[in-house]
Amino acid sequence: MTSLAGVSRVALPAVPVGGRQLAGLLLALASGACGLAWQFIWTQQLSNSLGHEIVAVLAVLGAFFGGLAIGAWALRRVIERSARPALWYGGLELLIAFWGLGLSLLLPVLTPGLGRLIGAEPSAWRHWGLAFFLPLLLLLPVTAAMGATLPALERCWRSTGASLLSALYSANTLGAVLGTLGVVFIAIPQLGLQATAMACAALNLVCALSALALKPGQHSAGAQAATVPPVAAAAAGAEVGRRHLWLLLAGSGWLGIGYEVLAVRVLSQVTENTVYSYALLLAVYLLGTAAGAGWHQRARARLGAGQAGLARLLGWLVLATLAGGLSLWAADRLLVLPARWFGPGAASALAGEALAAAVAMGPPTWVMGVLFAQLCHQARASQMTLGGALAVNTAAAALAPWLVGVWLIPLLGARGALLLIAAGYLALMPGLWRRGSGFWLPLVLWLLMAAFTPALRFVDLPPGGRVLSYRDGVMAAVSVVEDGRGVARLHINNRVQEGSSASGAIERRLALLPLQLHPKPQRALFLGLGTGYTVQVAARDPGLQVDGVELLPEVIEAAPLFARSPNGQPAGQAGLERVHAVAADARRYVLAAPQRYDVVIADLFHPARSGAGALYTREHFAAVRERLAPGGLFCQWLALHQMEVETLRSIVAAYLEVFPEGRAVLVSNSLDTPVLGLVARPDMPRFELGALRARLAPPQPELRQLLGSAGLADEFDLLGAALADSRSLQRFAQGAAVNSDDRPFVTHRAPWATYAPASQPRERLHELISSWRVEPGDWLQSADPVFEQRLQRYWDVRRRYLELGMATAPSPDPAAMLDRLQQPLLGLLRDSPEFRPAADTLRALAAAVSARDPGRADELLRELARLQPRAPALRS
Template sequence: MAEGHGNAALRRLALGLMAATGFAGLGYQIVWTQQFALWLGHEAAAVMAVVAAFFGGLALGSWLLAGRIERSPRPGWWYAGCEAVIGLWGLALSALMPALGGGLQSLTTLQAAGAQLWAVAFVGCLVLLLPATVAMGASLPAMQRVLSLQAGETPDGRCWAGLYAANTAGAVAGALGAALVLVPAWGLARSAMACAALNLGAALLAWQWYGRAFDLPAAVAREGNARGPLAMLFATGLLGIGYELLVVRVLSQVTEDTVYTFALLLAVYLAGSAAGAQAYRRWSPAAMDDSGQRTTRRLGGALALACLLGASSLWAAEALRDGVTSALLGVADPMSAAVTAEAVLAVAAFAPATVVMGALFSHLCRCAMAQGATSGRCLAVNTLGGALASPLIGVLLLPAVGAKAGLLLLACGYAALGWRSPRSPWAWAPLTGAALAAVLAPALVFIQQPEGGRLAAYREGVSSAVSVVEDAEGVSRLYINNRQQEGSSASWRVDGRQALLPLLLHPAPRHALFLGLGTGVTAATATLDPAVNVQAVELLPEVVELSSLFTAALADQGVELQRLRVHAADARRFVRLSPEHFDLIVADNFHPARSGSGSLYTVEHFQAVRARLADGGLFCQWLPLHQLDLPTLASIVASFQSVFPQARAVLASNSLSTPVLGLVGGTGTLSWQPGQLQRRLAQVPQAAAFGFEDPLALLGSFVAGPSSLRQWAAGAPLNTDDRPVVAYRAPRATYAPQGPPVDRLVAWLGQLDPQTDSLVDRDGDQAWSSRLAAYVKARRHFIAAGRGVPPLADPQAMLARIRDPLMNVLRESPDFRPAYDPLWRLATVVAARDPHAARAVLTELIRLQTARTEAASQLDALGVPP
């Protein structure tokens, strides 16, 4: 009785250890994937290579060490040793990752892409992670050997399924714990240290309870041929991870695609696998009939149907998301409702298939071990199949056939595993379902197409789907994964301003670099300066291709597209590896909540940009306030000013719905002379079409000085590579927007001082400085006035509504053209219907303008009657 209780206690300890190390294993994977992406880039090839290297190390460890463990009289020592190696190597990588990552980055080239980048990333990560991943791959077989012999079972006993279920359940907790708790609170390095502590604790406990207390007999070699089950294990690894990849790609068009989204999807996938393994352990028969082939066929057929069922939920993903969100908004906060909706989508897509996957994996392992294979060999071939899923399915299959055909092919692959006889109706059920879906179901492409609009272009890439949608008015918009708008043909003026504002502030730029392409309008506009060599970097090749649909229309503005050189590469990696120095670097307003974008707002990235600036160079980082909350903005501002202490803030335009802020820093002083700016404007005469008519329009865009910014952002945590504050905080504003963007803009501007006195060089005209102060003050009042003025379709009613607020702005600064222009346009339109009201407005505008004679001639030319 005591011995039975002892065995039960040791079994519970084993399950606890496997759960703890499963938590650590997933925590490592999340941390290491993020760390390597910082150095190798976020290109699809690099990201998939890191995942493949992780899986490859696991497979290698299981393959090489499982046989020795099987022959060892003390497998408990092996388990303790593996956990100790994992923990110690985890601690070593925590300290050495910056140096190792930098060395790995140096092995890549500036133009590395595709197979070349994949090879460097795969081999480099495989070598750097090898000690830990090999030990991870051997730890589960070691514990299975210990537990099966101590329980008096043969090595093909069902305890394997229980250990696998416990380990996978721990991995579920690791996926959620790392994303929701560890990394946001402690950062990447300390999170890895916490995982290392779990491994080292497991090693000590295993040494105490399994290493010394038992001296087990070595395993007896068994006869058998396990090629069939092992081949199926390889196929299920390939198909299972392939299914995960394709489902995640489809759902990225429906979900917000944040770090929380990825954690939820991964957790649900693993939870289903753990549940299936545990169910198999509990309900499978003690003895297998027909060498387990009947159960294999049944589970294979069931898995094919489950994949079809899970895939079918994807067609209803948008409706399901909206329904869950709407149902929960009355009882939960917006973020909880949105995250719950994403969790429901994950359950619908993954739960049916992954439960059967867990059961089938456990059963195939049992079959293989019964025929002489070791548990390590089973794990190795299955993991190897998973490692190959990224290049074969993610890189080759998905772009070639699309997500819909890819998922149906995977279901057919599972159906082949469960094939019995052509006469059996169950053999044909999955194939019939796949054939019907292929013919009747639409493509798994989600595109928000407005009424009367059309899809102008669509490209399915390895990591993202990119589309161009044209509405009924002919306005085209560029989308990534149907969720992230990268610009439109209607915003060309604002996009162009984001290039010209920093470009004109530099006295004599010769080399300019744009990080992020989008529609291409911003970078292309820089070619209006004939003296500037312009380069741009864009992560997605599909965006580079489709940007031509937007930039072609700029030819009428004098843009020379042939002078724009575009690189398809990761911006961080390009900045670190480029041998050039640039007079101007402009970074796009990357969506901070999207996976990977937060790394473009870190202190380390800003330091790399500063190192790439030439003497007197300028750097402008644009920020989308409509996609940010103020605490996240404060972290970005604090991080920027830690590298550029004299940084100032500007506004790209006066937009109230999509305000874009800019942080301007440099290697020199940030003050200007009006005469210098006037000469720059003369060199780019087209700037007037973008609203830069005079130096006041340039310097009047500044809204905050250095000390004001520093005081406002005081106490905000820095966003660093190790502590990615933005990546984990910004999604909150995406899931639960905090009111209209104009409210945040007005609140932010109200706390800042533009410090206009220091904007103008000491040799500048004092009267001009006073005009600048009035101009900046007028801008704030203009924005505040527009906050409560919704647009009206009737020009006469609109003129009546905005006349007094805008006139007051102009009385404060007659130079403020953004208030003058809409009044003049509306008055000229209304002149035919209400000439007296129009003349009153135009006369007042003439009185307020310095160029009274010119305005009077304009009035006469319009023919407005007295």
């Protein structure tokens, strides 16, 4: 059984393969594939309840590794001494099949309860404890069985007189690679989690029955054909004591997985961080170790035995780790090479991620494979059981993500952690000071790298820009970058997030539009904080309690850099003091929060990013509905420039299954970055016009100014955002795959639009406005027919305005743009004087040409004043 982090590290050796031996290799292959598939299934299911915080992620991984180690250790002697090892292997595979399938069916039922048991804001001890022990208890029977399958399989074929230790490791590792890629790229997207679990259980069952039918080794009960003859074993093991061997097994496991954690964290700053990105990184890691162990099978005699051979390998590993680590500084340039060679596209993008991973992890993992194979042979020579060796290595590997990801990288940075890992390999070298250049050459290179390499981080700086803050967090690198104009932007893993310190009307509207649709909100929940600008805007209302949930603590810490006072000047921490900000997973918080909310607003989660798709599922939307107070409203914002139409259809289908009365709004008229919102108020689907007018005319002057600056000065600005009624959305989503926990369509579909978008955002927007319809009666309770006609004209003019923007060729000359747009926009205003965006565009063009042609500018402004006599809303 191979763990997610790639504990098995041996590739196909050059040994004669007969029919029975081939059967053993196929069983190891299938077992490795199932093991990785099961882990992906359970990890995804558990994260829906335990959360995506680093606590939950590492706790689940630790529980899985711990179970593997417990099983390998607890059963090591009984399997080694068994006269019928095939029965052990078959029984273990049966246990995996039935327990695994039952667990995959049970976890979705337990999800709400597990989330509530941990709580919305648990203490560190409660969170760590429950997140570790709950998965450990649930997974222990099956993970313990997985940890013992490979020792049992190796024992089966050793009893026949065939030395297949390396070959079985090889097939198991190859199966892990196939399982990783197959489950992520094919099985889950096509079948879903439950169907994939059934397929895995069936394959485990086939493995069990095949082993029982073959009965390898049972004709020679108790016979143990040693991998290494006793004389050779004594000679090979004379120089390496058992304690030292255990130290090497543990140290190599900890440092090897530590390097994987480090490389993935650094590469995440240049890759797209999709579910496919992480699958490729893991596959590269496994293939590298397998290739090294395969080479070891052919070249073991040349390496030498005992301390001399191990010292030589550890010296190679230090050099390879430093070489692979140095390539990380060039990862961003390696990533784009396939696109330059073969042209842009999804295949080139994925090839670029694989290339960067191969250069960074290929050399170190190749030597790791050689070293692990050498240690396996040393263990057998020292009369250690294979289960014992695997248990020690796996248990140490389980600690690596905690120590490297949670402690070393935040404390020392990626560069410091890399140097410490290389130093750890140096410290493991037996007889260090007696090995001459085998030690001194890696040491000298380590010292040179420590002295001359810069910080290992990626931050794209605009011209004249500077870094205001940078944090290597436990889950991501978070930085705030200021450009030459003094505008600060938030970067997470070197990707610019929505919003900035210059955020204007659109960002204000993201907070205020849903709040104005509720007659009297007293408590609001924001899922996702980003720069903190939207929650700060909401908190300007003194009668509103604002809670905000953000996954990354470093993002909350960076928020004061974006805080603004009502006049737009920096306000520091004071601008956020009224916001109750919680560092937590949004899904778990919604499940476990004790209070209900009048308004819940979900941020623009990029659907392609790993983990974000879980915030667009039917189950999450249902949990949000349970969290709404009577008369409560839920708004889910969607960035159309981040997703293709099919992804949008899947999200809308999931939303409508929970909120069948849901409607769509358009928060901005941008053609390149259009933002939609799905809005629903289950208890009162339609809105009362008088209540909306009252919300838009608050007694506080500051709030009225804030609404005007957001382009929400009156009821036409607010209701004019309506883009689709519930009937249009139902037609749009008909036949779409419903995004759910079992069928995570968004997680697996959205990345393809990120790698190679098939259309432009304006094309997607045009498709929507051409097919979606909206009727006043679907949005409003009884209203004045004259008002409804004016509102209908507003929506029609908004559609024509967007189509005009799509059809107009841009020009850097404002006079040329005025020539093209003046008459069409004036015509729109004549049809709907309330449509401020057309007037705003003309005013901006008039200001741009006033110095060159003041007469034309003045004439245009007079015409605008005649068509739209009301004072325009304040906009920024």
